[in-house]
Amino acid sequence: MPLPRPRDPGRPGPDGPGRPRLWHACAVSTETISAEEFASHRPRVFGLAYRMLGSAQEAEDTVQDAYLRWRGARRADIERPAAWLAKTVTHLCLNRLTSARARREEYVGTWLPEPVITSGGALGPLESAEQRDAVSMALLVVLERLTPTERAVYVLREAFAYGHREIAGVLDTSEANSRQLYRRAARAVAAGRTRFEPEPRPHRELVEAFLAAARDGDVAGLEKLLAADVTWWGDGGGKVTAARRPVLGREKVVRFLVGGMRTFGAAMDFSYAEVNGAPAVLARVEGTLVGTASFELSGDGAVIGVRAVVNPDKLAYAERQVAPV
Template sequence: MPTLADEFESHRPRLFGLAYRLLGSAQEAEDAVQDAYLRFSGADRAAIEHPAAWLAKAVTNLCLNRLTSARARREEYVGTWLPEPVVTSDGALGPLESAQRREQVSLAVLVLLERLTPTERAVYVLREAFGYGHREIADVLDLSEANCRQLYRRAAQRVAVTESRFEPAPERREELVTSFITAAREGDLAGLEKLLAADVTWWGDGGGKVSAARRPIEGREKVVRFLVGGSRRFGAGLEYTVVEINGASGLAAWADGTLVGVAEIELRDGRIAQVRAVTNPDKLEYVRRQLTRP
């Protein structure tokens, strides 16, 4: 017979995926899942008829409690706030076998979820990412089914993910990212101009801890100028690896073996349309552990 710990571990990946989508923070998601384990280990197991449902409810409520204080902290955040990046090629956020599933964990969508109230976000995530019916969501949140339907409609309207992200085959994605790394490192203006969409936007999150653009940089010319200047000031000595970040193409930057930045790269029509770069060291701990895991 499996132990309590064994039973919990069988649910941990799904619970982490739920908590991360609700919080936008891998480290806080880990904490919420651990708190759920403590509640699970102290509960009367005879009273838990369906452990998966019980744990999903526990994690959701723990995250709702955290979201209120998280929103207050983000209002005081220095510069652009982006979610903590996660490497998804190892299944950390569950199977992402479709473009829609990949889009739901993208940094862009997670930023959009910040527009929602905590309860709206919970309803939206349970419905969109985990396929819960409105009755199941009502049981998790202790709300009426009609209220959950209303909350979902409102959340879907506010998030309004209208443009589905299309990416080329994996080999082509890696080729584009590798070309981007080479052009940025060498300060190759012509190369960068070929790779970037005319309306490309660069988002940087340094959190006031390291140098980063505090406002979005919009347009090919401005982004090229920013990258060329950055390559001269900061690019020397950096090493880059191509990685899958939040279901999208991405890269990781290393300095003397230390992870110093991660970027999610959104491609559109064979060009780079959006770059979301996280260099705040406080947000790199989880992804660092992923990338350096034996």
């Protein structure tokens, strides 16, 4: 069923002190809708879709769908483009999430979000710990536990600083319901959040030490870096070799890592990158990206989680990001 053209949600009222507006409303009087105008909103639109879907490629498709609706709309129906696009993209994502849930229930092995290299600003500014956390692999996994509507409310509130009046306009619901949905989402997210949000510099140093120890097969070095209850998640989608289930505990993770490096490490080139706002490792074979690994740290600086994506379908967007121009 096609999505009806969204109504402008209206100019928001204040919803608490100190919450910055990231989507600025602006009245437009021209009669035509230009591609250039849409392009100016595209980074935020893509960032919203990615946070909603956990898939860069589906986010791109959603942005394209929104653009087609944008081109087909009358200028008189779009008083404030940013608000119109936020509503359009949110509803397109809600439609996609319904079918995505069924697909992910049949997914082979562990499902992880598609990695995005964020050092170039692909998901917008990530200057604060809160902004980095909003696109982290760990948080995106937790967001999968929410209902589609809870996820929409949480993303709009936390990542884009929407007030509940704005959210109610986007979702065609009441402010009271928006608040209730947010409370439920926030409780679920808090229950699954990482125990520690590291600063980039020590995190990077730890990732580089981890990579050096793995390359050298340094079991003792790896054991020093890993928490006793560390977990390794691997997403191969049934298309390449990967752990079908999480690998639990320091001893098993070290054994898994050393064995994998002996089997595949010699053929791979490793490099450091920022993936989803956090330091990570990229693995290439003959120049082709074959995997990413993102790290999660505990309060004492030990690795408590590693999320490795090796499904080639999920690496397509990141591969385009790192491909030479």
